[in-house]
Amino acid sequence: MRSIRTILAIAVAGSTALALAACGSSSSETTSSTKATSASAISTPGYPSPTTESLGGKRGGTLEVLQESDFEHLDPGITYAALDYPVVFATQRPLYSNKPNSTEPTPDMAAGPPEIAANNKTVTVHIKEGIHFSPPVNREVTSEDVAYAIERGANPDVANPYLKTYFNSLEGVEQADGGPIKGIETPNKHEIVLHLDEPKGQLVADALVLPLTAAVPKEYAEKYDKNKPSNYAAYEVATGPYMLKNDAEGKVLGIGYVPGKSATLVRNPNWNPKTDFRPAYLNEIDIKIGGSEPVIDRQVLEGTNVVQNEPVPQSGVRLAAEHYKSQMDISPGGGNRYVALDNKVGPFANIDLRKAVWAALDRVALNKERGGEVVSTVATHFIYPTINGFEQAGGLKGPTGPQFDYNEHPEGDMAIAEKYIKLAGYPSGKYTGTQTVQVVGASSPPEKEDAEVVNQTLKNLGFNTKLTLVEVSTMYAKYCGVPKEEIDVCPNVGWIADFADPQTVLDVTFAGKSIEPVGNVNYGQVDNPKINKAIAAAEVVQGKEARGKAWAKIDDELVEDAAAVPFDWEKTPRLEGKDVHGVAMLWNEGAWDYSFTSLK
Amino acid sequence: MIRYIIRRLLWGVVLLIVLAVLMFILFRVLPTANPALLRAGRDPQPKLVKEIEVVLGLNKSLPVQCWDYLKEIFLHFDFGYSYYSQESVRSLIAERLPETLSLTVGAAVLWIVAGLSVGIVSALRRHSFLDRALMGGALVAISAPEFWLGLVFLFLFASDIGKFKVFPGAGSYVGLTSDPWKWFTSLIMPWIVLASGSAAVFARLMRGSLSETMNEDYIRTARAKGLKERDVVRQGVRAAINPIVTLFGLEVGVLLGGAILVEVVFDIPGIGELFYKAIQTSDFPVTQGTVLLGSMFIILANIVVDVGYAYLDPRVRYS
Numbered sequence: 001m002r003s004i005r006t007i008l009a010i011a012v013a014g015s016t017a018l019a020l021a022a023c024g025s026s027s028s029e030t031t032s033s034t035k036a037t038s039a040s041a042i043s044t045p046g047y048p049s050p051t052t053e054s055l056g057g058k059r060g061g062t063l064e065v066l067q068e069s070d071f072e073h074l075d076p077g078i079t080y081a082a083l084d085y086p087v088v089f090a091t092q093r094p095l096y097s098n099k100p101n102s103t104e105p106t107p108d109m110a111a112g113p114p115e116i117a118a119n120n121k122t123v124t125v126h127i128k129e130g131i132h133f134s135p136p137v138n139r140e141v142t143s144e145d146v147a148y149a150i151e152r153g154a155n156p157d158v159a160n161p162y163l164k165t166y167f168n169s170l171e172g173v174e175q176a177d178g179g180p181i182k183g184i185e186t187p188n189k190h191e192i193v194l195h196l197d198e199p200k201g202q203l204v205a206d207a208l209v210l211p212l213t214a215a216v217p218k219e220y221a222e223k224y225d226k227n228k229p230s231n232y233a234a235y236e237v238a239t240g241p242y243m244l245k246n247d248a249e250g251k252v253l254g255i256g257y258v259p260g261k262s263a264t265l266v267r268n269p270n271w272n273p274k275t276d277f278r279p280a281y282l283n284e285i286d287i288k289i290g291g292s293e294p295v296i297d298r299q300v301l302e303g304t305n306v307v308q309n310e311p312v313p314q315s316g317v318r319l320a321a322e323h324y325k326s327q328m329d330i331s332p333g334g335g336n337r338y339v340a341l342d343n344k345v346g347p348f349a350n351i352d353l354r355k356a357v358w359a360a361l362d363r364v365a366l367n368k369e370r371g372g373e374v375v376s377t378v379a380t381h382f383i384y385p386t387i388n389g390f391e392q393a394g395g396l397k398g399p400t401g402p403q404f405d406y407n408e409h410p411e412g413d414m415a416i417a418e419k420y421i422k423l424a425g426y427p428s429g430k431y432t433g434t435q436t437v438q439v440v441g442a443s444s445p446p447e448k449e450d451a452e453v454v455n456q457t458l459k460n461l462g463f464n465t466k467l468t469l470v471e472v473s474t475m476y477a478k479y480c481g482v483p484k485e486e487i488d489v490c491p492n493v494g495w496i497a498d499f500a501d502p503q504t505v506l507d508v509t510f511a512g513k514s515i516e517p518v519g520n521v522n523y524g525q526v527d528n529p530k531i532n533k534a535i536a537a538a539e540v541v542q543g544k545e546a547r548g549k550a551w552a553k554i555d556d557e558l559v560e561d562a563a564a565v566p567f568d569w570e571k572t573p574r575l576e577g578k579d580v581h582g583v584a585m586l587w588n589e590g591a592w593d594y595s596f597t598s599l600k
Numbered sequence: 601m602i603r604y605i606i607r608r609l610l611w612g613v614v615l616l617i618v619l620a621v622l623m624f625i626l627f628r629v630l631p632t633a634n635p636a637l638l639r640a641g642r643d644p645q646p647k648l649v650k651e652i653e654v655v656l657g658l659n660k661s662l663p664v665q666c667w668d669y670l671k672e673i674f675l676h677f678d679f680g681y682s683y684y685s686q687e688s689v690r691s692l693i694a695e696r697l698p699e700t701l702s703l704t705v706g707a708a709v710l711w712i713v714a715g716l717s718v719g720i721v722s723a724l725r726r727h728s729f730l731d732r733a734l735m736g737g738a739l740v741a742i743s744a745p746e747f748w749l750g751l752v753f754l755f756l757f758a759s760d761i762g763k764f765k766v767f768p769g770a771g772s773y774v775g776l777t778s779d780p781w782k783w784f785t786s787l788i789m790p791w792i793v794l795a796s797g798s799a800a801v802f803a804r805l806m807r808g809s810l811s812e813t814m815n816e817d818y819i820r821t822a823r824a825k826g827l828k829e830r831d832v833v834r835q836g837v838r839a840a841i842n843p844i845v846t847l848f849g850l851e852v853g854v855l856l857g858g859a860i861l862v863e864v865v866f867d868i869p870g871i872g873e874l875f876y877k878a879i880q881t882s883d884f885p886v887t888q889g890t891v892l893l894g895s896m897f898i899i900l901a902n903i904v905v906d907v908g909y910a911y912l913d914p915r916v917r918y919s
Contacts, residue, residue: 259684295865
């Protein structure tokens, strides 16, 4: 998801895979029939999953959390990483949040669902009474605190990474620099109105689940936000059931959070359970940062009162699958992965050559490299399970029909590939052009193996290739994210949605308007006028069902255009100690939800 | 001697400045990723990237950035702030230095005692079964990567995940002042793992050096004069130890800059682990700070070693 580290390390970014497992369910409970249908399609049988876990638990106790990596940012206005979110969502309450087993937003600080005006240009949210900030602020939260939280996102010293992606239609946001934003109105202490200059109310309403909308007390935070960069995180206060341990002045840094070493969550004395849906069973959460994954995996599987909170490496998955099956929670909805082919220049500007690669690629082999069916599903299109629009886009099977023959054989079909190579103008059925194809992949497993499989497929089709394997951040920063480098094939890129809307999967990754000279995430430089037009139209569609349908159609068109070759829908495993009732976040790569997790 | 030390220290400062400039070029001019781009999220808007560059001071010209950087380091001993936690790099390093010192000093004592003892015994019992066994063992210790050896120790002897629950495992480190006994027990395995490779090298070096020395004419003369064998060996060891001292100084210097693998495997939050995490996240101020610190330790260790020669070997005189 959002996470820089996740982007670089896992080759995807972001991860709040909100979204509906199937389509159209309005219930956040696992008992709905829609959920059951989708769960059977996307969950790994025999393992706990967020879709099947009970939300009940026993009150009390201290949970120990082991994680190799440090947090990136715990400031609610900056945070954008799957690893940060368990702490952020246990300590902060945005306007809306997700129950752990759901991808449907639930009112959190909001008193009810967002009210979207008929013209789709105004979003009104009423805020609950009786929510207080943790010490040392202590006072009640008002709509002005939410307004300040959003406004400070535009402060360059805070620099929220998604404000201008999802809230760019907010009036005055483009000129905002941390001061009041014209489009934010607070008519009274418990009401906030967002005025938009484009009819994108549904997208903005969906984006209210992001932590940017968690209240920040201006009179307390302002002095920290004046620092370059803001150090509010070192003194941040909470609205959720837990707070980072602090001193009387509110200082967190070095007390509740010691960078690279630990974080300690304790109960927020000002939290009022009557205003919250979180049960908050645990008394304390002690997070230990550091160590190495092989050791952490064993410490958790053989330990007590302990969980591991990062995606598990293959060795850990194997160990758990063989000996500790009930202690590995596997969450679907971990994003998609695909082979990006340069649609703009080079041989893959030819659609038939792209289809040939799709037909020839052994996607089953690629998934085996990633750990097989336990943690992976062969992808047939781009909108992945748990995202609204997945079923409309063809579900597990994907779009069908003779025009999609290249998608029918996930183990690869050279005969169909040769057919498309001939259609591309190479009568022998092999590519005979002279151009050497540049393939740039990541050097770490399993991305390295992915790259080698893709490279071999290209060779089998007759392409001369030059395979370059580099560190994953270099792959993005210097090659795949820089259009002028003209990399023909990036064999392992992907994406994870930020929230329950398919736009967050397909928009910036495939819209022509999103191509940037650096930091480009439309890796294949897909700039198809027909798809661009459909994207522009879908962006302003209102209503979950309608949006799912509109974006599913775009997904079909991307497949028909062979804009890239999807090969994997990720599932993310997490490990828990035998006496822990871990409850994972379906919407956040299966990270543990500390507000629902308990000790047995 | 004093003049020599002052001269070496001044050269050390010059060397550090050169290293700081080199690191600036490495991390700021030839980076693998623009930190502002990383900080701007996964759909980095150009305007946002520019704003973050201003906040991080990356918008200034490279020479200005370099000058500011050198000025802060050498005039104020300020390495800047972490891009992520916004904590001062100096504080981050200071917080972790006790862990790295604990690890290094303990391991150094262990490897010098074990390495010299094994080397001396092997040299005095050359070609015996004991010599072959000890040198074979040393070869194994040299060949075993620290990361692997650390994992083997943990899976065998850690009290939480080991087959034989003997020593506290990974993540059990506590500070010396908070609980000296726990501090000691938590470091036993890391010390052994960290010391094993160096001890083996020392043993082999000592064996070779002492074997050679024991064949020198003056040793034969000493024996002919009726000196006790123990005194003869003492003279031999003193003469043979010079190359070991050089290596010892260098290794201690390197480890004070962070024993990365051992710190990571045993989850000891020292300088090495800080450096490792900073590299992973392109947190350049932290990376630069830890590398400079490591360089400083190596330079200082070299000076200490050179001065130490004068005391160990009367033939060495500096002017």
